[in-house]
Amino acid sequence: MGHHLTATQSDEAAAPVIAEFFVQPGNRLSYANVLIAELGAQPVGLALTYLGEEADDLDAPLREHRRRQQLSPDITRETEGDELYLDTLATTAAARGQGIGAALIDACAQRAQTLGVPLTLLVEDGNPARRLYERSGFVPAGRRELAGHGYTRMERRG
Template sequence: MLCRYPGEVTDVLIRPARPFDAAFAVPLIQATIGRIGYALTGVTDDVAAERTLLGFYPLRGNRLSFEHQFIAQSPTGEPLGLILAYPGEHAEALDDPFRERLHALGLPGRIESEGTPGELYVDTLAVTEAARGQGIGARLLDAAVERAATLGLHQVGLLVEDGNPAARLYARKGFRPAGTRALAGGTYTHLVRDVG
């Protein structure tokens, strides 16, 4: 069943991310994850966090790698948004490169892994400000559900902070609360959606 919402764009391409998407993706990711980016990189401002994350983006085997992302783009190739998702059971290992960085900086390497085994964990969903309200976030969530099914996972999960307007989208796409988590100084609701 195809669902359309007012203002929805119908000709968006969802494609796997590539290393050269870093200049688009990294600032959008950092703007979305904020203090979590600081916790991962050991810095305290967006510019320094972005600089560090640019180094991780083209590398495989870390949570913010291009290999875990899909990019939404217009027919002309303009990037509009992204979704970053990976199997929850890999969360701990995907954070190891960030732990190593923190240790190298002389900082505690404590990073709370976010994913839950058995789910495809949506680490980040972000749409450019100009493209919001056009159904792109919904399309990216659909891509995550398809990815979960391809991997044989039965749930898609994510964390949402209280007051985040994206919670309405998640509810509309079938996500339901499954508990709360403390993370990087904030409290988040764990939402899940069954696949199938």
């Protein structure tokens, strides 16, 4: 999905586009939607979430970016509406296995609970992170096909 959103073909090409959108409010990749985990003063993980009902508005700048690249502006919605969608969860390699991902998920779940909505995500078929999601209280809640890949929709309530 990241390559589709950024109109790029590789992680190296996507990185500067993501960095450009990160510093701007009002889009799904914005700093305003990101929680950062730190150990000491070092960032070691992040979680990017947004409300499903805001997805279309948050994707408008990305659709415009795709138009400027002379590509279709179509972006398939990953969310189903009344939910807090966990778009991205990542930790540095050095921080893996230290509970950083689980702590970020818990922080996101707490925000979802405050908002009165479930926390949801899509996990690609075969992604080993699914075990973390299941240990963190997510349960399967359907299937999706996006950008030619199969995903399980998972949901955590409370």
